[in-house]
Amino acid sequence: MSAAIPSEALAASNGESLPLTAGHWQRWRRRLLRGCVGCLFAGLLLWCLHPWLLTRLGRSLIAGDSVRSVDVLLVLDGRPGYEFAEHLLSEGQAGQLLLFDKVHSRVVELGVLPTSIDLCRDLVEELHIPVRQVAELPGQMTHLDQLLDSALRHLGPEQTLAVVCSEWRSAYVRVKLSRAATRNHCTRPLLFLVDDPEADPENWWQTRHGIRLVCDQLMRCTSLRLAAETHDASPISAEQFRRAAVATHEAPPSE
């Protein structure tokens, strides 16, 4: 029996260090080969499943409610959102559209871009939404939390609010809505979604815009869980721009 026991085992039992034998190398080669085959198989599996996996990933960012009658609508995203709101108002599924102003950026202050509320008013006029169905929130909003709090405070008793946003932002906005509802001691407002015509959940990874959207939203959802700050109120000053532009503010060196 003892003759069948490998010499390295005997050495190990006696506390001696093991010399590397051909058997060791064979074992390691076998492990390496197994590892390579495993990786290849995993890669192949991932490649075969990538459309399904990426579609699931994209869909995990989409979390809206089914459309139903509400009292007040708040649109977060662009022209498609306002077109959808106009449709709901004309169908009688919503009673009022809330407009809001964002804090004026330096481009707005320069007079190059209209204010956010002016852009919204123009859109409302262009879409022929009756003025009696439009209300404006007071103040300038610095971030989404402030906007949602302000909208919830605007609601009368028993009134319901629905937020209209792009489907890609919905998981993020939904978390924000839940938190706003908790802060304001009310039920969570509904979330109606509009499609982004440039990115489809079925093939978002095939376009730059789609990849950008999904990465952005995944990180925003993650940062919500990391409790990152929503905003920093200190904007860049003109002096900071000057210092970033040239190394010295004296006359340029002669050529």
Added chain:
Amino acid sequence: MTQPTTNQTTAASADAVEGTSGHSARPWRRRWLWCLVAFCILMGVCWWLHPVLFRSWGASLNVGRPLAEPVDVVFVLGGGLENRPFVAAEIYRAGYAQVVLVSRPVGHSMDMLGGASEGELTSQILRKLGVAADNIHQLDVPVDSTRGELTALRDYIAQQPTPPRVAIVSSDFHTRRIRSLSRRILRQTRQSVAIVSAPTDGFSPTNWWQYEEGISTYFLETVKLLTVLLNLA
């Protein structure tokens, strides 16, 4: 007496080495335990060092510097209306450039720019900031990426009678990718370009991980930089 004892010892050792019996689970369990402990220690160290690590990453993405020498053309990249044109205008006003070149990024359906294109708005901002209208040039080709913008810049340089000295202005987190791409794309023009960082509102390379916008921006930039470095795009 000695014979059975030796047999027992050697058999157990052989099992441990060959890994053929129930005893073999023990070393594996120990190995997993060590791996877990090492992983936990690594995570702890990473958490402890995360401000240093993230700050270093932020600094490594920001390779732009303020201009020390005058250039002929300042090229403003699209995608940062709130900061990039402001730095370009400062360069022009300091007398470090005669021409400001503006790219023509394509719009997206969710943009709320009041019907104007980003290129037009950049030109308007520059004019408001004191850049003479004649000194604002706009690229002809609509572009949807940094690569597209630099390719358009290469074509612009090629059209000039003498190759101009160029400075590219973009957001601080974007400058490393620009450097990698410009080395590749502008290689044929044998033109070295200066890269100038425009500071970003809300976060900086030294505190980006504390802000939602910063986390999203730096993650996306890291992904984009990887695609450039691996030449995937």
